[in-house]
Amino acid sequence: MFKILRKIPLNPTVTKMVIEAPLIARKAQAGQFVILRASDDGERIPLTIAGYDREQGTVDIIFQLVGATTMELNALNAGDSIPDFVGPLGRATEIAGLKKVAIVGGGVGCAIALPVAQALHEAGAVVHSVVGFRNRDLVILEDEFNACSDKVCMMTDDGSYGTKGLVTNALEQLITDGNVYDEVIAIGPVIMMKFVCQLTKKYNVKTVISMNPIMVDGTGMCGCCRLTVGGEVKFACVDGPDFDGHLVDFDEAMKRGAIYRDFEAAKREETCNLFKKEVK
DSSP states (O other), X not given: OEEEEEEEEEETTEEEEEXXXXXXXXXXXXXXXXXXXSSXXXXXXXXXXXXXXXXXXXXXXXXXXXXXHHHHHHTOOBTBEESEEEEEESOOOOOTTOOEEEEEEEGGGHHHHHHHHHHHHHXXXXXXXXXXXSSGGGOOOHHHXXXXXXXXXXXXXXXSSSEESXXXXXXXXXXXXXXXXXXXXXXXXXXXXXXXXXXXXXXXXXXXXXXXXOOSSSSSSSOTTEEEETTEEEEHHHHOSEEETTTBOHHHHHHHHTTXXXXXXXXXXXXXHHHHHHHO
């Protein structure tokens, strides 16, 4: 069992938890993930490691309430325990040799982008962070990005905070202003990463993206997380989750990601009704 030490709401739909997991904390690196179950008979879901403290033996996870399992997980509180918490899984983000990098995060994807930005900052790289949200109420981790970035561009779709526009608007402005990046690292909704890659391809800037498809075992055996990269089949859990964004078949990835949408919606509704009955 893995004890929840702290539970912090970041906005109305996003929660941060600090989990006691010393063995995972000892080996964790930016870009890796864990697979957990919120209950003994629950489904397995992947969540990126949003932070870790080797001395304290803790691992941070940040998740959005989008489905039945994340709702079940959010029903737990500090002092409760998670039965299964496996990791670190996947390949760590490669940061060696990078001197100047643009980090692009969209929505809850910023929770994945943050530890990468922090690792680059600690390695001495110049970090420009572009983070985007739909509106002011959904902004998360602003102070943390400011602490590890040489420049932060805060974007909101409706202009209620920061600058109105998309992350691609801010990234293109940075590039045309004369910033030469060794690499752009984009993490967020698949459609956002697709358009970031279309932009960076135009300017011939290497771009790495982090994929988070449907996943079951996290060891490459189930094949659920397969995607096409450069015409070859890859598995996000063992070959990634980071890939060369200019080689990823985003349209295929989005189509595969929608396969269980109806089932997920029904399961979420079922879980909502269950929680309502328990409250009554």
